[in-house]
Amino acid sequence: MRIKPALSLLALLLAGGSPCLAQQETGPAAHNAVFFELLGNGGVYSFNYERMLTESLGLRVGVAAWNSPILWDGGGRPDRYATVPVTLSYLLGRGERKLELGGGVTFGQGTLDRSSDQRRDFSFRSVTAIVGYRSQPKGRGYLFRVGATPFYSFDDGEEAYPDPGLTFSAGVSFGYRL
Template sequence: MKNFILISVLFIGLSNLQAQTTEPREQGKAFYLELFGNGITYSLNYDQRFQKRMDGLGFKAGASFLSLGGSSVGTVPVGLNYLLGKEGKFFEMGMGSTLIFGGGNTDFAVGDGEPLDTYFLGTMTFGYRSEPTDGGFLFRANLTPIFGGFGFYPFFGGISVGYAF
């Protein structure tokens, strides 16, 4: 319940933010909440381009944590991504990895039912990204294939909302 309240407050706060300027941004940076996607259930993420531009090569890193009935699981998605497009409308593609870790009386399992301790997933991202050139509300919708010792799931996906600055 605490996680739901935190996510709700974050979403409401991000949706009310306004761009501070009407000038185009020098470098693409963003903070967003992703449901499903690379964080598996949800994740809070930071994203930035390597060069002072809105498109091109960049990185993202995030984190999430869930605790249910004495069991807990956390994720740390990281990856490289490339934005192709202009005027704030982009095709996003990328690759990365997500660290999944458990604690307490962990009932979470991966693959053939092995209890979760620490596990790495491979991830890919293919999708649409919209963010104003002068900053503001960011929206992402992605197909996010995941793979690991458990197999390959090509039709996993995610949706994100956040703030670009």
């Protein structure tokens, strides 16, 4: 008669037990990011919004505006620039650390204002690329980017941004994934 209670206990344990799996919760995936970029695709600096279209493909739009005599002309009347970088990036790698490869166009407006009778407004478009390192958690949290951000301008003379032809540059970004 001892077999019947033992079988009952075994049946109860098998029916009522549930498997336990240890998993780390990463939270929901963050599809949006905002970040500040120093140098890089937007010029001297830019404020940016990025939307992840897939887990590894992101579309970014930024905005920047600055006066240039402090940086380049050493005084005198300021040249003014406003830029809008638009890029598409592909992220390679697993986990937090990724290789970022991308490209796009930096649209802009400039004003050359060397003297009161030599003011000239112009618009420009420069092709730009991204080859860099990105660190970000899977869910919400910080965003760090650093990399090469070369430009190619098809314009000539002073209206080319940043310069005629190929210009090598680099940038660093700090932000937050939402």
